Amino acid sequence: MALTEETLADLALSRSALDRVALERRRPEILTELLDDPRTRVVEVRGDRMHVAPGGGTAGSAGSATDDGLRLVLRAPEPADHARLGLLLGRDGDRTAYVGVVTQAADGEVDPAQDGWLTLRQAGEALAPLDAGVFTTALALANWHATHRFCPRCGAPTGPAQAGWVRRCEREGSEHYPRTDPAVIMSVVDPDGRLLLGRGAHWPEGRFSVLAGFVEPGESFEAAVAREVAEEVGVSVDGARYLGNQPWPFPSSVMIGFEATTRETALTIDPVEMAEARWVSRDEYRDLLRSGTIRTPSGISIAKRIIEHWLGQTVESVVPPGLATGF
Ligand SMILES: [Zn+2]
Known part of the structure; x- marks a missing residue:
C-alpha cells in the first residue's frame, strides 16, 4: 500500500527510522553482547512512560503544533540491565544498537510523576522519527510481555527469547509471538x-x-x-x-x-x-x-x-x- 498524495503521509507513529534487524534476534547471546558493549544505547520503559528531554528532534508530523522537539534520554548499558527484560529494538543508520529495558516497580524508584517521564501520547508527536519508532516499538513489546506471561496452550509460565521478540513455554517449549x-x-x-x-x-x-x-x-x-x-x-x-x-x-x-x-x-x-x-x-x-x-x-x-x-x-x-x- 504505497503512499501517494491521496494517502496520509508522516503519521506520527509510522515514522520509524530504525532497522529492526530481525535476523540478529536469533542469536541467543545477542542481548548479552549488546548489554556488555558501551556503544549500545539503552532506553528504559517504566509502565507506559519513557524518559524524554527537550531538543534533538524535529516534529515530523504534518500539521504538528510543536515547535520545539523532544528526544529520548539514552544511556549506556549498566550491569543491572542483564537481569531486566531486554528488547532489541533495532539499529540506526550508524549501526548503533538500541535496546529497551523494562523497569518495573520491583526496581524501585518508579514515579510516574517524575519530571521528564512521558507517555507516548504526550511525547510522540514531538519526537524525531527514530525516537518515535523506538518508543512505539518498545511500548508495544513491553505491553505484550506484561500480559503474556503464561502459555496459551498449557498454562505454564513463559519466558522471553529471541531478544524480546518471542516468549517460550517453560514446560513444552512452544513459541509465542508478539500480537498486534x-x-x-x-x-x-x-x-x-x-x-x-x-x-x-x-x-x-x-x-x-x-x-x-x-x-x-x-x-x-x-x-x-x-x-x-x-x-x-x-x-x-x-x-x-x-x-x-x-x-x-x-x-x-x-x-x-x-x-x-x-x-x-x-x-x-x-x-x-x-x-x-x-x-x-x-x-x-x-x-x-x-x-x-x-x-x-x-x-x-x-x-x-x-x-x-x-x-x-x-x-x-x-x-x-x-x-x-x-x-
Ligand atoms: Zn505450554
Whole structure:
C-alpha cells in the first residue's frame, strides 16, 4: 500500500527510522553482547512512560503544533540491565544498537510523576522519527510481555527469547509471538460532503471522533469498515478507500484508516457503543471547534489526520493549538 498524495503521509507513529534487524534476534547471546558493549544505547520503559528531554528532534508530523522537539534520554548499558527484560529494538543508520529495558516497580524508584517521564501520547508527536519508532516499538513489546506471561496452550509460565521478540513455554517449549490487533478507523461522508462524528458511550460531552472498531477473525479490512458503521449508526457504506495506517500500542493495535461514502443519512445508533452521532458540514465543524462545543482527537492519532483530510486543513489552522485537542 504505497503512499501517494491521496494517502496520509508522516503519521506520527509510522515514522520509524530504525532497522529492526530481525535476523540478529536469533542469536541467543545477542542481548548479552549488546548489554556488555558501551556503544549500545539503552532506553528504559517504566509502565507506559519513557524518559524524554527537550531538543534533538524535529516534529515530523504534518500539521504538528510543536515547535520545539523532544528526544529520548539514552544511556549506556549498566550491569543491572542483564537481569531486566531486554528488547532489541533495532539499529540506526550508524549501526548503533538500541535496546529497551523494562523497569518495573520491583526496581524501585518508579514515579510516574517524575519530571521528564512521558507517555507516548504526550511525547510522540514531538519526537524525531527514530525516537518515535523506538518508543512505539518498545511500548508495544513491553505491553505484550506484561500480559503474556503464561502459555496459551498449557498454562505454564513463559519466558522471553529471541531478544524480546518471542516468549517460550517453560514446560513444552512452544513459541509465542508478539500480537498486534488490527482496528479500522474511517471517515463516513454523505452526498453533501458532511462528515459523520460519533461520541462513544463512555466519552465525556463534546468529545467526538470518527468511527472505529476491531477487525474480526475471518474479516477483511473493508468488510470491517462496513460492519462497524452499520453496527454503530445503522448506515450502509458504498465503499471504502484506504488512507494510511499506524501502530497504536494502547495497548497493542495497529489502526488502518479509510474514507467511506454513503447515500444514507438517517442514523440509528447502538446505545451500547454510542452516546450520540451527528453529521457536520465543514463550516459547522469549524464553528463547533471555535466555540469549544466539540474537541478533536489528539495530535498523534490517525483520527485527527482523517478529520483534517476531510476538512482540507489542519485543526490548528482553525483554532489555536491546545484549545481544541486533548484526548
Ligand atoms: Zn505450554
